[in-house]
Amino acid sequence: MYETILSPIDYGGLPLKNRILFAPTTFGLSDEEYLAEIGRIAAGGCAMIIIGDVPVGKSRFEKSLFDAKGFAFYQRVVDIAHKADCKVCAQLHQSDSNLLAMFKYIPGVLTKRITMQEMRTKLNDEVAPYITGMSQKKIRKILAGFGQAAVLAKKAGFDMVQVHGDRMCGSFSSTVFNHRTDEYGGSAENRARFAVEAVSAVHAAVPGMPIDYKLAVRQEEPHYGNAGVLVEELPVFVPLLEQAGVTSFHVTLANHSALENTIPPQNHPYFGQPGCFLKFCDEVRKYTALPICGVGGLGDPDFTEAQLASGRIQCAALCRPLLADPEWVNKLQNGQAKQIHRCVRCNKKCLGGLMAHQGTRCIYDPKA
Numbered sequence: 001m002y003e004t005i006l007s008p009i010d011y012g013g014l015p016l017k018n019r020i021l022f023a024p025t026t027f028g029l030s031d032e033e034y035l036a037e038i039g040r041i042a043a044g045g046c047a048m049i050i051i052g053d054v055p056v057g058k059s060r061f062e063k064s065l066f067d068a069k070g071f072a073f074y075q076r077v078v079d080i081a082h083k084a085d086c087k088v089c090a091q092l093h094q095s096d097s098n099l100l101a102m103f104k105y106i107p108g109v110l111t112k113r114i115t116m117q118e119m120r121t122k123l124n125d126e127v128a129p130y131i132t133g134m135s136q137k138k139i140r141k142i143l144a145g146f147g148q149a150a151v152l153a154k155k156a157g158f159d160m161v162q163v164h165g166d167r168m169c170g171s172f173s174s175t176v177f178n179h180r181t182d183e184y185g186g187s188a189e190n191r192a193r194f195a196v197e198a199v200s201a202v203h204a205a206v207p208g209m210p211i212d213y214k215l216a217v218r219q220e221e222p223h224y225g226n227a228g229v230l231v232e233e234l235p236v237f238v239p240l241l242e243q244a245g246v247t248s249f250h251v252t253l254a255n256h257s258a259l260e261n262t263i264p265p266q267n268h269p270y271f272g273q274p275g276c277f278l279k280f281c282d283e284v285r286k287y288t289a290l291p292i293c294g295v296g297g298l299g300d301p302d303f304t305e306a307q308l309a310s311g312r313i314q315c316a317a318l319c320r321p322l323l324a325d326p327e328w329v330n331k332l333q334n335g336q337a338k339q340i341h342r343c344v345r346c347n348k349k350c351l352g353g354l355m356a357h358q359g360t361r362c363i364y365d366p367k368a
Helices: 031-043 069-085 099-111 116-133 136-156 166-175 187-207 231-244 278-285 301-310 320-326 328-333 351-355
Strands: 008-011 014-016 020-022 050-054 087-093 161-165 211-218 250-252 292-295 317-319
Touching: 031 050, 050 069, 050 136, 050 161, 050 351, 069 087, 069 136, 087 136, 099 136, 116 166, 136 161, 136 187, 161 187, 166 187, 187 211, 187 231, 211 231, 211 278, 231 278, 250 278, 278 292, 278 301, 301 317, 317 320
Parallel strands: 020 050, 020 317, 050 087, 087 161, 161 211, 211 250, 250 292, 292 317
Antiparallel strands: 008 014
16 A cells, blocks of 8 residues: 555665655754664664754764764764664754854853744844855865765765755855855855855765755745745756755755744644645756655655655655654554554644753653
8 A cells, every 4th residue: 555655766876675764853852862762763664864963064062973972973873773774864064053143142042031943033143144254265164074074974874965955055045145246146056056065075075975965945925934945046956956966855945934834833824734845846856857855744654655656756754753653664564554643743742842942752752
């Protein structure tokens, strides 16, 4: 009944045992809780886990491949997944937050005078001047970091890398944030340059390693998202990224708005329906024959099977459905689809838990 979901695929040069990926996710858990969660998800049968927000340089705030402790942690992550016959992808990213601006808000967050959403809004307001005023020397250093991080990711055992197109890459791509007048700003070709050069740096550093690109699409009428690429700019961006070395596209809505827009609940006024972001996959498909992974509202196995069987997408990335039931894939394989704990897209303990500093969990989780 779920032949396509359970069928193998060559995803941009990487053989996968089925079509279900775990989408990149911020957990906010302790190291041991995080590793246990990765273990449960990998053992549940998904083909690959995308580890979100792997920085392309040293970091004070995130685990980094560039220091011994962080590198060893990522090796543990990879080892846990591989023991469950699950591939692992490192999502390489560079934050577009101005760290100097961030520091002035931290005391307010720690004393809870500033909520996480208010902090997010304040940092978003700093993005445009930060991107627009960045020196070319700093740009070159960051771009080199993408290549260096890819080398370290491969050394740590990752099977694929994904270039995060919705942090600094997405902000350079967007006219909302990028007001530069040099070769990194202005035309769509120029605004694509940072992302293209990031992909090129990865491709040159680890030739032959599959490169996924998280392509964030910004929507107008109604407006959602501030970073990323407009639909009408896709004819420029997609071919340039493919020429630079991208082997697959992970397509979603652009970020830098309220988190409930990119992680929409079932009652969202615009993105409450199943497959809420697949229309962006349809637009990307016009300009590439590479595999496309869809995301957003794909927790219903029957709906997702239909999208995959039609060829609309080649893989489906799930987050909340696999938090609700890590055994989602195994249950399909065992003919137990009716026994899946279905994600109801309530956002109470996943997004709600993260925002409350309690970790990303699920209402079905007894620890939640």
